[in-house]
Amino acid sequence: MDSPKVAVVNADPKQCREMCSMLERLDYPATALHSLEALHSHLGQNPVKVVIVDLDNISVNNSFFRALKRRYPNIYLLAVSSLSHHPGLEEALGSHIYACLAKPLDPEELHYCLKGIAANFGGSGEAQNA
Secondary structure: OOOOOEEEEOOOHHHHHHHHHHHHHOOOOEEEEOOHHHHHHHHHHOOOOEEEEEOOOOOOOHHHHHHHHHHOOOOEEEEEEOOOOOOOOHHHHHHHEEEEEEOOOOHHHHHHHHHHHHHHHOOOOOOOOO
16 A cells, blocks of 8 residues: 655744654655645645644644645645644534644654555545645
């Protein structure tokens, strides 16, 4: 089974590199992105199956996640955060985000989550653009 391609959105370059390194050690191809604008540009040109957004340093709201899922319905959205509660993101957490993982990331938990995603889509690694 192929590993899904992952885009990591984290405004902190060091944290983003660390997360991408962790993903690559787990055999998941990862691209580091530092803004939502970079994410939109990347998704328009590259087949990605998983987007990981760091909620601690990327400002997002329900409408961002809703619009992203509407445009790329086959993408799996993961969130990472050091907080346990995100007021204002209830809709996104309940409807659009596949999982929200606690920071610091546990590599086994991340791998388990990505294995579940790969099993759901059959491992093709490509998103279908709407």
